[in-house]
Amino acid sequence: MIAIIRQEVRKVTGRRGSFWSAVGITLALVLTAYVVSIIVYQVQDDATSGEEALFLYSTLLFVPLVVFVLVASQAGAWDFANGTFRYMVVTGRSKPQLLALTALGVIVTSLAVTAPYCIAGLVQAYTFPLAGSDPASAKDVAQFLWFAFAQVTFWSIVAFSVGALMRSSGAGIAVAMVLYFGGFTFGGLLGAWSDTLRQILPNFAITTTTGITDDPLGLGIVASAAWLVLFAGAALLRTARSEY
């Protein structure tokens, strides 16, 4: 199992263009966050709290998430579009199991790429002048880590599933991107009509599970789980029923 996950990670990291874009953007963001922090510190008389530092990092995660969506949807489509999935099937393993193992490789890779970003956020929250004399609490740290984990895992699974459903890297990426970006815009419009419907959209539901909004936590958890079941279930069903 571990050997398979290692090779699945290799399949993702081997697509150097998209993978190093993800790494590069994430690291660039760490650097940017530091620079912004320094500027803010210079122009402010008092130091910002550790909680605010972590919030800044959480907000900036939006950028690498875009790249993870791209990487995951491409990974979801690749084996089908490239014809390698049929050779995976010939190993005798069940098709849903093969898809799940590939998804696991994508999630592990995305989380690994997020790790330096999280570490940088924590270091800054405790040591950098931004944190000042008011360092982050254990709750702030847990919330920050959960936010990163939940967002990265959720969008990796959704984008991977969309890629696996579409079976074309380009189409998979396009649909996953529309879901990701369009969700915010559509949610904003929907919110004017029904706030409950807005709350169950993927972008808002998964953010609610991190507790950083005032939306009902229970609804966020249920809606997030439902979206995961819907997307992953559809991808698994199509994979199991298809012939190769």
Next chain:
Amino acid sequence: MSEAGAVIEARDLTKTFGARRAVNNVNLTVPRGVCFGFLGPNGAGKTTMMRMLLGLASPSAGSVLVRGYDVTKSPRAALERVGAIVEEPRFYPYLSGRANLEVWAAYLGNAAEARIDGLLERVGLGERGGDHVRKYSQGMRQRLGLARALMNDPELLVLDEPTNGLDVEAMQEFRLMVREMVEREGRTIFISSHQLHELERICDYVAIVNQGTVIIEGSMKSLIAEGERGVAVDCDDEDGLRRVASSFTGVRAIRKTGDGLLFVEVPPTRETMIALNRALVEAGVGVAQLSRSEESLEERYMAITGAVNGDGAAPAPPPPPPGAPS
């Protein structure tokens, strides 16, 4: 329960796509330790049949046992020691040949990774294993595909058009490798190819499929033996040859071939050929060449598929392979 000694058993195997029957009620038995050629024109159902053997497609009716296990119900057990090239070998082009094999080794387990070096050497990619697959020629990809197919030390190799893209030298190596795998290693090879002259040289058994149906199945020798056999003569006196040959017992026909030779349809035994040559010389007929002539697999194939498609009488089937049900 499977036939003793059979590595593939298809029973009433059918695959439909809408109203079209791609594979129609096929019964096929492939004995262990042989090279079995699966021939047919484009769209005859060969690849669909192979995909069902490998669990890539589900039968609409009937069943297929591989190594005694139903592929649909027990794919892991059935395919545990099966290697394949289906349609064309596909890889991760951004990874090296070796890295690609390592990916599959992880899925196969059972010390497959330890075989990688040896397999790369065996298929002639020992020095290019570190190169990205995107830099490989089609022939090199075929070789890498064969290495992947051998990773789980397979009892059965299912090879769909494995010689596509191979140059003459590689083709010869492939031929030798196939025979070595069958004769020395005891593997069973189920192979489809349009290169019939190659199949004729490597296959022990053959089945010809047309419009989803197996129209003939048997040993290569018997299939060839069922074809037209005789003696081809290049001489300076056609009438003289006709006169001499017609006095021989067993001669069924004498006719001129497309390449200007005279074909005497008679069992081409050594004794007959010596006697015919002596009689011709004694009769004053100058003989430039006298040789055994048998229909090639390609000619038999054309005759058989032509007959089934309405171009002639259907040929009698050769005896089935051992282990096949009567």
